[in-house]
Amino acid sequence: MKRRPHPEPLDLAATRATPLAERANRCEVSDFRPLAPEGASVDDFLASLPNFLGARALRELADCMVRAHRREAHVVLALGGHVAKVGCGPVIVDLLERGLVTALAVNGAFVIHDYEIAREGATSEFVDESIRDGSFGWARETAEAFARACHRGAREELGLGRAIAQEAAGLPWAEHSVLAACARLDVPISVHVAVGTDTVHMHPELSGADLGAASHLDFRMAARVVSELAGGVWVNVGSAVVMPEVFLKLVSIARNLGHPLDDVVAANLDMQRHYRTGANVVGRPVSRGIEVLGHHEINLPLLRHALLAALQQAEAR
Secondary structure, three states: OOOOOOOOOOOOOOOOOOOHHHOOOOOOHHHOOOOOOOOOOHHHHHHHOOOOHHHHHHHHHHHHHHHHHHHOOOEEEEEOHHHHHOOOHHHHHHHHHOOOOOEEEEEHHHHHHHHHHHHHOOOOOOHHHHHHHOOOOOOHHHHHHHHHHHHHHHHOOOOHHHHHHHHHOOOOOHHHOHHHHHHHHOOOEEEEOOOOOOHHHHOOOOOHHHHHHHHHHHHHHHHHHHHOOOOOEEEEEOOOOHHHHHHHHHHHHHHHOOOOOOOOEEEEEEOOOOHHHHHHOOOOOOOEEEEEEOOHHHHHHHHHHHHHHHHHHHHHO
16 A cells, blocks of 8 residues: 655635624523522422423423323333332322323333332342342242232233232332332233343242233233323333333334324433433334433432423413
């Protein structure tokens, strides 16, 4: 290959500068907001958030959820286990009670943590310690309840979500439990199990046949919900793999059966970006996707307040 000569500095005298006033800008002071006063209410705090990036996405999601609610369309939360572990259950229960969320789809880890909260008021063991002595994942009562729910869910064709929700109802800390709220309010909740990912799968009393049958009934129930999702919102919270994959298949079923989902909004709330949430939630399946990054224990309470504020504004119009 012929060696190139050392480059000479380029003469910049002929370049054309653009007047700043004529340039298009991403940031304008019209999107700034006045600071909230000391001792401000949550509504004042939310109103003080600048209209950029995460704050804009949070408001946009709240508006979309309220719009779906007023249309009487589905608003579905798809939840991973971490959401239950960081105290967000009461936030979700409140949204269910207000009718702002109409259905839930969860992975197995969410069920385990939420059930243990309902039963013991505590969950999430210290894995670094328990994995070393062979005690990790061997909680007796959790596995027994899960096995009973799988058996009833399959034999009585209740599905796993409805059966385990009934197990949680009436337990000492049920007021903090999303499962118990679903049983009390008769809200559809589907549990999407990936065999081998949950501690309860290790226990000998669990029937694999019941597990598969009960969870597959839930998959079909979730397919029904998504087939009716037109004008609605699907919000993935804290599941990086299982629930995004489930959503993609549910959308495919709905469209295969002729249900148009072009006006569905999908959102992802998580602590960081992942491939599947970007592709299978806010990307491929829908024409409008929203992403809000951050900790669930901060963003979910903020979303609740943003929803209530957006609902109040919509009703005042």
